[in-house]
Amino acid sequence: MASAVAIMNYQEPVMPSIDIIIAVTGGIAAFKAASLTSLLVQNDHSVQAVMTQSAQKFLGAATLMALTGRPVATELFDPAMPLGAHIELARDAKLLCVAPATANFLANAANGQADDLLSTLYLCFTGPVIVAPAMNVEMWNQPSVQRNIKILRDDGVHIVDPQEGWLSCRQKGMGRMADPETIAKTIAEHLK
Template sequence: MRRHVANQAGEVLVAVTGGIAAYKVCQLVSRMAQADIGVSVMMTRAAREFVGPATFAALSGRPVASESFDPHWPLGPHIELTRGIDLMVVAPASADFLGKAAHGLADDLVSTAYLARTCPILVAPAMNHQMWSQAAVQRNVARLRDDGVLFAEPAEGWQACREQGSGRMAEPDELLTMIQRLLSASR
């Protein structure tokens, strides 16, 4: 089902988890496509509460995986979409995803893809500042760093909860720069 186009800057799988920052990922996917990066998208059920798969399909030009069992991918989207990719990006990365990844749990599409991938991964956390500062979340982040996971650090600023604090997802332009740098280093 996946198409590879000659002269692409690389193949990236973007995994969208539940959080209001999912709207920013639309801009990221669009900019990646414009930069000649092949981009496929998968989403958790919670992510679909914020942005629909049709939006990402239109921006990426590819079908979007949003269920673990999908006839578009007979071997499973977590297997087929992680084959041949140069980078996986999880944005926004929820506290739920960070906990699952840190403990090797695989009970949804994105967490199974995380375990099935063989490429580097860039994670862009996004959550309420009180959630981000919790010891449990920070332990999960530390464990993931020890496992070699790369992080786009969350920013400080106004949050959807109507408070200021650290936990905002990195901006799309910042993420694109990081993605391009990682893709260049892998070639």
């Protein structure tokens, strides 16, 4: 009988509301998402991390879980979120930041394609969206990528432009993700 009483009195721990969703896509710049997340948490923001399958090849979910104090959302169909992870996360957060944002994510977002947790979350989200692209210089310079960036800007997405510098492909050029400090400052401005 005591175990039945304990079960009836059990309540799920209440997590603080989410200020910011940091969504990480699969590029070498994913490691910078850990620094960005740490900066945001140190500034007393409640952060929820979302990672694509490709992002998990570059950065372990355990890193972001330790920094945020929350499980990292990686699956569209999560039994802990019966309405759907994309819907529940979109309703709970004040701001969505995709950093790094790959060319694949930019194409999905610009074209309204929803085939994973992040792309469906993006389409459900009604608050401010900040995107920090990162990719090879040749990819960044492609007319299709620039067209997608323009579409997203026209849709009201704030783009934190990449920087010129040393890229992981061992060349210099435009495509390096903006510094975490720059992205954090942009987030703070949009949360005011």
